[in-house]
Amino acid sequence: MFDVNDEQIIVMEAGTAGREYWRDLWRYRGLFYFLAWRDIAVRYKQTLIGVAWSLVRPLATMIVFTLVFGAVAKLPSHGAPYAVFVFAALLPWQFFSSALQEGSNSLINNSNMISKVYFPRLVVPVSAVIVSLVDFMIAFALLLVFLWWYHVVPDWRILTLPAFVLLVLGIAVGAGLWFSALNVEYRDFRYIVPFVVQLGLFVSPVGFSSAIVPQPWQLLYALNPMVGVIDGFRWAIIPGQPISWLAVMFSAALAVGLFTSGIWYFRKMERHFADVI
Amino acid sequence: MSIAISIENLSKKYILRHETRERFTTLRDVLVNRTRAAGRSLMGYIKGAGRTTGSPGFEEFWALKDINFEIRKGERIGIIGRNGAGKSTLLKVLSRIVEPTTGRVTVRGRMASLLEVGTGFHPELTGKENIFLNASILGMSNVEVRAKFDEIVSFADVEKFLDTPVKRYSSGMYVRLAFAVAAHLEPDILVVDEVLAVGDAQFQKKCLGKMEEASSKGRTVIFVSHNMSMITSLCEKAILLDGGRISKAGKAADVVLDYYGNGGPASAEVDFTMIGKKIGDDYAILLGGYLRNTNGRRTTEFDLREPVVVGMRYKILRRRQFDHVFPYPCVYIFAPDGVCAFYSSPLNSQMSDFAPGEYVVECEIPGNMLNSGTYFAGLGFSDIQHGVDTHFFETNALCFHVVEPLDNTSLLYELRNGYSGVIPGAVRPRLAWSVRRDPG
Numbered sequence: 001m002f003d004v005n006d007e008q009i010i011v012m013e014a015g016t017a018g019r020e021y022w023r024d025l026w027r028y029r030g031l032f033y034f035l036a037w038r039d040i041a042v043r044y045k046q047t048l049i050g051v052a053w054s055l056v057r058p059l060a061t062m063i064v065f066t067l068v069f070g071a072v073a074k075l076p077s078h079g080a081p082y083a084v085f086v087f088a089a090l091l092p093w094q095f096f097s098s099a100l101q102e103g104s105n106s107l108i109n110n111s112n113m114i115s116k117v118y119f120p121r122l123v124v125p126v127s128a129v130i131v132s133l134v135d136f137m138i139a140f141a142l143l144l145v146f147l148w149w150y151h152v153v154p155d156w157r158i159l160t161l162p163a164f165v166l167l168v169l170g171i172a173v174g175a176g177l178w179f180s181a182l183n184v185e186y187r188d189f190r191y192i193v194p195f196v197v198q199l200g201l202f203v204s205p206v207g208f209s210s211a212i213v214p215q216p217w218q219l220l221y222a223l224n225p226m227v228g229v230i231d232g233f234r235w236a237i238i239p240g241q242p243i244s245w246l247a248v249m250f251s252a253a254l255a256v257g258l259f260t261s262g263i264w265y266f267r268k269m270e271r272h273f274a275d276v277i
Numbered sequence: 278m279s280i281a282i283s284i285e286n287l288s289k290k291y292i293l294r295h296e297t298r299e300r301f302t303t304l305r306d307v308l309v310n311r312t313r314a315a316g317r318s319l320m321g322y323i324k325g326a327g328r329t330t331g332s333p334g335f336e337e338f339w340a341l342k343d344i345n346f347e348i349r350k351g352e353r354i355g356i357i358g359r360n361g362a363g364k365s366t367l368l369k370v371l372s373r374i375v376e377p378t379t380g381r382v383t384v385r386g387r388m389a390s391l392l393e394v395g396t397g398f399h400p401e402l403t404g405k406e407n408i409f410l411n412a413s414i415l416g417m418s419n420v421e422v423r424a425k426f427d428e429i430v431s432f433a434d435v436e437k438f439l440d441t442p443v444k445r446y447s448s449g450m451y452v453r454l455a456f457a458v459a460a461h462l463e464p465d466i467l468v469v470d471e472v473l474a475v476g477d478a479q480f481q482k483k484c485l486g487k488m489e490e491a492s493s494k495g496r497t498v499i500f501v502s503h504n505m506s507m508i509t510s511l512c513e514k515a516i517l518l519d520g521g522r523i524s525k526a527g528k529a530a531d532v533v534l535d536y537y538g539n540g541g542p543a544s545a546e547v548d549f550t551m552i553g554k555k556i557g558d559d560y561a562i563l564l565g566g567y568l569r570n571t572n573g574r575r576t577t578e579f580d581l582r583e584p585v586v587v588g589m590r591y592k593i594l595r596r597r598q599f600d601h602v603f604p605y606p607c608v609y610i611f612a613p614d615g616v617c618a619f620y621s622s623p624l625n626s627q628m629s630d631f632a633p634g635e636y637v638v639e640c641e642i643p644g645n646m647l648n649s650g651t652y653f654a655g656l657g658f659s660d661i662q663h664g665v666d667t668h669f670f671e672t673n674a675l676c677f678h679v680v681e682p683l684d685n686t687s688l689l690y691e692l693r694n695g696y697s698g699v700i701p702g703a704v705r706p707r708l709a710w711s712v713r714r715d716p717g
Binding site: 008009010011012013014027028030031033034038041042045110112113114115116117118119186187188189271272274275 | 291303304305307369370372373374375376377378379380381382383384385386387388390392393396397399401402406409410413414415416418419
């Protein structure tokens, strides 16, 4: 208590709110944990079908896509059972879409906290993404059941899966940071995000293989960061799936770009959050 | 003694939007306005009038202007001022929630601010879970919470309900639990907004005791309140804010006198939408309030014998179903020492219209009801659909003076039996007396 060196000095001036930022972020790691825990607890408490919901959604999408793209349109799946083929792609896609939606609404949902207490605001959207990560893990368990059912045995490539998870995490957090900050500034962004997600499901190779996109368009197609991620998931989980390393590189570059620019933009805007929220 | 907080040339600017009554910016509005502005300046060029400057409908508002003061370690400082004087903004800057526009604040020591009790409480979580969550939001570490857990629970008096979701708590229990967490923070500097205006009298006393204890342990306490008796009893120094500036600083009792003396917070009409303050929740918000006499004139001075009309404007934001009992506005009248003189609300049968929209309600306090002196009016809006749900409550939204002309000797004799001194009491109703000789 009498240790003068231990005393914390905070200087607040226009434009310098961020000086202690990263140290504060570390100090508030407990809050990060509790917010994520709160969202998860509430989600699984509120509805008995909490867990069921995280299973029903990908399952229903998988069945529809398997019927439409596999049975009706008879698109190629490179030898894999179409259901597994779709489900392996749904994993990263559903994670991305729910993380993006949870993340972009997170600041508005916690506006009361933001206008009443100080803490590094970065904690809010990032902890919201964690909830989606839990859903992702539940869906992953379901995937294992499918692999067993269809006798698909992953090979050594499955070991590269964490890298692709990291990739989709980077894209989701980066885009989530952008949208959450924009959502505070311009309230109509909340209508844009569901639209992006809805459209994204069809321009990303979830129900079909990215290999069916004609050669001249492949490069343009790879600009969608989810193309590389989804390809990667299929390649890592199901033996014999093709992968375009170019698309993966694009994804990685976009993930890094989105993530760093997301942090930059969020940090730039967060000083005014409490003024406008 | 060393300095805990020093504030140098602090100013804070807000931009107010007049054109729309929308609370939020949307991208659509921005695009439309930019296009319009571009069109206008283009037309300006064509007409040779040069560029138009500034954008219409926006106005700068200095919530704080050139604030300078220092707070020493262990001091208890009260901040007072009328609505819109900048008290809340000052607290928000001190608490690091908003950034100053210019100037600098230096804080030495660990600070905790309580601008609200129960921030982050989630109705679905149990009492125990909310204690941990709220504590982490207030910056307490997990180890600290565990160490003080039993103390917090017994302070709040909720042992039996620890595993019950707080949505099933009574509002009293909820507030007690929320304050108990906050009261067990052990920061060097404690910043407290009017959170003590909640709970029953006994619990308020407990909270005051906790704050006195904090400062006796050498903590610095900064306290904002409309309750002058709390300010004078708790703080040795006070700062009076007026229009974003410090209009007086010094001994608490002197500053409080000044607050009353210079006509104080008397403004016959307040418009909360104009001072960048949102009072209310997602169901109803308070737009403003006013005081008028029965001739319709806006005033803050009333003759003791004439009625006082308290008006409030509020907006219902969304449609909701109510059966049997409807949401209702209410008025609290407080005497200057913070004692509630009385409470009033309209009859349930008058409240059957609650469609979204703006409403004006008026409450007439009859003449010969209040005592002479200064009164504060608190404006609230609640419903009891699921327990008491307060949508907004602004403690001291309005302030007015009741005066009694004592220069008329015949009245002095007639009404006061010739006594010209202060007549005690929070109210002074003229009651029916009967006087007769008992024939015995």
